Each structure stands twice: as structure tokens, then as C-alpha cells.
Amino acid sequence: MNAVNSDEYQIDGVKAKCIHCGHSHFELGSAQLNTAGMTFLNLDWANDSASLLSCKSCSFIMWFAKEPKRLI
Numbered sequence: 200m201n202a203v204n205s206d207e208y209q210i211d212g213v214k215a216k217c218i219h220c221g222h223s224h225f226e227l228g229s230a231q232l233n234t235a236g237m238t239f240l241n242l243d244w245a246n247d248s249a250s251l252l253s254c255k256s257c258s259f260i261m262w263f264a265k266e267p268k269r270l271i
Contacts, residue, residue, distance in 0.1 A: 206226070207223050208227065208267035208269055210265060218261065219259040220259065222254050224254070225252040226253045227250065227267065228251040228252075230249050230262070249263060250262070250264075251263070
């Protein structure tokens with residue numbers, strides 16, 4: 200039963216829903232938030248990261264500063 204909901208997420212207690220198609224099943228990913236100054240100093244590894252939810256239906260990508268919590 201847990202496998203059915205294993206690709207649904209929430210942020211701050213609100214269930215994630217695609218703002219394009221309304222679907223609620225996602226792939227979780229992350230992306231580094233590079234800045235010009237840190238890149239110039241070859242310190243890209245020190246930049247913050249963002250969490251990404253990619254809709255499994257339409258592939259729209261939503262970015263979050265906090266990591267989404269997987270719903271079980």
C-alpha cells in the first residue's frame with residue numbers, strides 16, 4: 200500500500216500539486232544554486248541547493264527552497 204503513495208510529497212503540511220496539470224505524483228530531485236562570485240572563486244560546491252519536484256504526468260518542474268517531505 201505504501202508504494203502507491205511513495206511519489207507524493209508535501210511542503211509545510213500542504214500536499215504538492217502540479218500547478219500546470221493538477222497531478223500529485225512527482226520525481227524528487229535537486230539542483231545547485233550557483234552564483235557568479237562562487238563560480239569565479241571555483242567554490243560552486245559551497246552554494247545552496249534547491250529541491251525539485253518534476254510532475255510525472257506533464258513534466259513541469261517546481262522549485263523549493265525546503266526539501267519536500269515524502270507522504271507515506
